[in-house]
Amino acid sequence: MASSRDRQRKLARAKLDRQLARRAAAAKRRRQIQAGVGAAVVLALIVAGSAWALGAFDSEPEKQAAEDVCLWTPQDGTGNTNLKDVGTPATKDLPTSGVRPMTVTTNQGGPVTVELDLAASPCGAASLAHLASRSFYNDTKCHEITTEGALRCGDPSGTGIGGPTYSFADEDVPDGPTASPAPGQPPAYPKGTVALISNPPGSNGSQFLIFFKDFNPAKPAYSVVGKVTGGLDVVEKIGALPTVDNGSGSKVKPKTDVVIQSLTVGEPNTTPAATSAPASSPSAG
Secondary structure (H helix, E strand, O other): OOOHHHHHHHHHHHHHHHHHHHHHHHHHHHHHHHHHHHHHHHHHHHHHHHHHHOOOOOOOOOOOOOOOOOOOEEOOOOOOOOEEOOOOOOOOOOOOOOEEEEEEEEOOEEEEEEEEEOOOOHHHHHHHHHHHHOOOOOOEEOOEEOOOOEEEEOOOOOOOOOEEOEEEOOOOOOOOOOOOOOOOOOOOEOOOEEEEOOOOOOOEOOOEEEEOOOEOOOOOOOEEEEEEEEOHHHHHHHHOOOEEEOOOOOEEEEOOOOEEEEEEEOOOEOOOOOOOOOOOOOOOO
């Protein structure tokens, strides 16, 4: 019969076996976890290496699509019957540097040549080019000689609220004069400036101003789109025409019709030569 000492030895042996078994199982689990972590690290390195090779970590990733340069806001042609639907200009791949020539020929002489500024007013230039390509301005009247010293054109209806069935925001509105202007500081709108005019302000369409006098308002509101490079004397001649009431109590309508016979916009020139102040040329009137 086994002695009590033998039973104690057996119990101690069984306890030791259980401890060894638990230690072995724990070691096996650690090895499995380490193996799993190692595989995950290897997989992560493979994925990261593939992404790097494909350019995922480039500091300036290549753009996949051209961004919109201009936003054209639809206008309701049924609510305003003075609007004319001629489609909308492109939104992408528009030139944003250099200049673009515009030529205006009127029944009062010409041509009047204009240099559109693509850097300061890419959307204004794009709109004028689009409308010119649709013959939008041809055989339309310049319906105002404004009290500000500008010829107002581009509204086929002659009402001041006509234009295309889209509008776009201001781009290059000059700053107002400083409280203490320095001697020789140029006006906001020097003679020869071409600017957009809209009603309400900031929703430009087809209408534009050609200034035949310097204009320096306290709060400029017209977005500049370019400047006259030839034929300024023609604009000055038109500006001297007598005016009559336009039907709304304002004596701004030319007594003699001023008709745009043609308005064309040429191809962009992204490397323009240096130009000087707006120039005059002999009129053909």
